[in-house]
Amino acid sequence: MTTTALKARKEFGKTLASDIAHRLRNEIVTCQLKPNESLKFDALRLSFGASFSTLREALTLLVAEGLVVAEEQRGYKVAPVTLEDLHDLTHARILIEVDLIRRSIERGDDDWEIRVISCLHRLAKIEERAPEDYAGNAEWKSAHRQFHEALVSASGSPTLLAVRNSLFDRAERYRNLSALYRPRPRDKAGEHRALMQAGIGRNADQACALIASHIQTTSDNVAKYAAGVISAG
Amino acid sequence: MTTTALKARKEFGKTLASDIAHRLRNEIVTCQLKPNESLKFDALRLSFGASFSTLREALTLLVAEGLVVAEEQRGYKVAPVTLEDLHDLTHARILIEVDLIRRSIERGDDDWEIRVISCLHRLAKIEERAPEDYAGNAEWKSAHRQFHEALVSASGSPTLLAVRNSLFDRAERYRNLSALYRPRPRDKAGEHRALMQAGIGRNADQACALIASHIQTTSDNVAKYAAGVISAG
């Protein structure tokens, strides 16, 4: 009876382990858990209410995603952030996202167009409602993620999509980090609209150029504003 | 005392879980564990001598690599092989490997050249010693893997390299599968030599073209000879 209250709640995943991975991922990406912070089992057990093995399984998942690093026999810690890593990540993202967008544009059907348009619409609505710093807004972040996901959703490449998603999370951590130190968010609304138009206009070359520059510019901005907190690498 | 004999031996990884992941990966790639075969904990416990949690951790790792699939609450099974998956995999591999080779050629130093040359040399020696079906040979497979690894080793992209390595494993499973049904292995020695020459000759365009065609041709052959055992997808 009373144990139910103490027990960990499953909200996202179907198993406790995947649920905890989900929550941990979120805390790492939003930098509530800071880069390099060591992830001790006792502490995790306290805050997540799960056992050693379950936590270990969740951490294993996050290691594969590059958000956590494991030093065998010496525990886990939140993956460090470095300029080197940011550049590596940016390069990988551009390579993969460009390919996925091109293929999405080749293969996308009516449903795909509708998804892209409606995701952009939702994004725009949120930006209107909170014209100030919408970029810190969780709702905006979710809509932003979904818009970019929609763009590549018709690519038909599950393997690359899975990689893309994990890279997106890693990149979002850097974005959140730089947001802490940035005076005012860059206005991406125009870029998103242009991307949508190139996409549903089936202008693959232009869409690829736009996404590459979108990712690169964002990365450059992160590097600029987060320079202080990012170790030299 | 006697328990030591029963206890699982750590050979590869430093923790038992990573060691078991290593052994499982090998069994899956070599098709000792067949596609779609369900991975029951009782059976695994018997053959690997580890506990539930440890096995679960190892399996989680392999799920991330795409060699195992998990159906939550319904256990794990060896990832299926399908034509669709082979095509997806091939596409992803070409995209990534081409990028890595190009960058390796741009950045590779003297040590890199030496690594590439000596890996090719070892490969050639093994092929000489066992001119018949060297492709079934574990030693050749290892040397083959190392040669291709050497080619991309100077790319300076840890993220893409990690993805590449897991895709290589997935592809090797398909190669092993088709080898079972193929009358006689294709002779890749010439292609490998040409790759080496383009690489150390710093002819990036040619090396990229060669690797793309190398991967594509291998994949086509797999599709041809393994058609019977690969589900339609």
Place this chain on the structure above:
DNA sequence: ATGAGCAATATTTTCGAAAATAGAGAATTT
């Protein structure tokens, strides 16, 4: 003081029992 060796402590890693869940088959109703 300095470093080597050795306890004491902290932390991770592994284990197998116990709880939770899914699946198969029999019994019951419509």
Place this chain on the structure above:
DNA sequence: AAATTCTCTATTTTCGAAAATATTGCTCAT
């Protein structure tokens, strides 16, 4: 017969105690 519920079994999932390993801090000889 078909559908539904119930039971029993097979299997996965979770837990926290116990073992293994790393780390810290102390003692003592140099």
